Amino acid sequence: MKSSDFREGMKRAFPLVIGVIPFGLAYGISASSAGLRLHETVFMSMAVFAGASQFVAVEMMRQQSLVVFILAMTFIINLRHILMALSLKSYVRQNERLKASLLSFGLVDESYAVSSLYFREKKEGRWSFLFSASLLMYIGWAFSSSAGFLLGDRIADPLAWGLDFAMPATFIGILIPQIQSLHICIVVFVAGASAVLFKVLLGGSYYIIIAAVAGAMTGYLLERRIP
Amino acid sequence: MSAIFVTIVFMALITYFTRSIVFIADFRIPDEFEKFLRYIPFAILSTLIFPSLLVRDGTLLVTTDNHHLMVGIVAIGIAAVFRKPVVTVFCGMALMLALKGTLLMY
Secondary structure (H helix, E strand, O other): OHHHHHHHHHHHHHHHHHHHHHHHHHHHHHHHHOOOOHHHHHHHHHHOOOHHHHHHHHHHHHOOOOHHHHHHHHHHHHOHHHHHHHHHHOOOOHHHHHHHHHHHHHOOHHHHHHHHHHHHHHOOOOHHHHHHHHHHHHHHHHHHHHHHHHHHHHOOOHHHHOHHHHHHHHHHHHHHHHOOOHHHHHHHHHHHHHHHHHHHHHOOOHHHHHHHHHHHHHHHHHHHHOO | OOHHHHHHHHHHHHHHHHHHHHHHOOOOOOHHHHHHHOOHHHHHHHHHHHHHHHEEOOEEOOOOOOHHHHHHHHHHHHHHHHOOHHHHHHHHHHHHHHHHHHHHHO
16 A cells, blocks of 8 residues: 555656656856855755755855845745645645655655645545655655756756746646536636736746635635535 | 755745645635635646747747747647647647747748
8 A cells, every 4th residue: 555655656746757857957057157166055955855946045145145044035935835744734634744744855846736636536634655755756856956057057957948837837747637517617717817916017936825825715705615 | 065055945845735735734715715726727737838829938939930839729639629738739839849840940
């Protein structure tokens, strides 16, 4: 049972690792041009393991921002994890709290996406799945960060070739087949439209939380009114 | 120890806090809240997808020059038909690279 969840996690996270590699390369390149050293660049990927906040931190280090501002940004950008963790909380049995707390280190957007849908499908927490999906993302992120740093300016910015499309492509690949009811379809539309709106209006990264709450709230209200 | 190293350690602690606090804390999710939370995976995925297709450099760009949007629409079609993430990713990336490559040639 456990080893089959482990293998399934690897299988389902595989397309997502492909998607993260261009970002790892871009982060490594950006860190090297901002003056970080190789061990710092890789240590950040292995200890923080949060792409968006690493990009921002490196940019702020380049501009010699105060450390307290860098840490505040890290907190703000990563606040969405609280929402993700909340949505997995009900799968955690009382005796699984320690396990879930430790495994949550690997709760990145990608491993969350595949795991939350897998738990939903199996109607219970499958922790080996979360572990293997996270592990694969972790290896991919650490290696692509190092590779980006080492290649440095010898390769052009991989995101400029349209390789950043790998991220939405992977998320489209896992989301679209899961839209199996009108409610979910409306949630996707509301969350997507409000994310676009708030990103244009506010910039920054608050838009993810605001739009995710707006989308899920719509789903909740629909469910209450239309049984 | 360099200032950068210490900054990274604190970044790691803060990030881990946001991921683990909900699991460390001992509480039960109320049933009504759980109904709301069940839509979060779909909502979060949507917030990650749509802005990266529609918003370029901070502004809404709905034109054929927006390659992410054009290939994104095709990728949504591919995902709906084939229902296999790997197929969507590889076809989507191949299309994007072909489009960028073609534009470079002309």
